[in-house]
Amino acid sequence: MAIKSTIFKANLQIADIDHGYYADHALTLARH
Numbered sequence: 001m002a003i004k005s006t007i008f009k010a011n012l013q014i015a016d017i018d019h020g021y022y023a024d025h026a027l028t029l030a031r032h
Contacts, residue, residue: 005032008028009029010029
């Protein structure tokens with residue numbers, strides 16, 4: 001039985017100077 005999975009990796013860097021919001025997000029999504 002073969003299992004195929006697609007992995008999505010995304011790095012989001014958000015910098016909102018007006019609101020003083022800084023965030024780094026690392027997302028990993030796996031679709032089977």
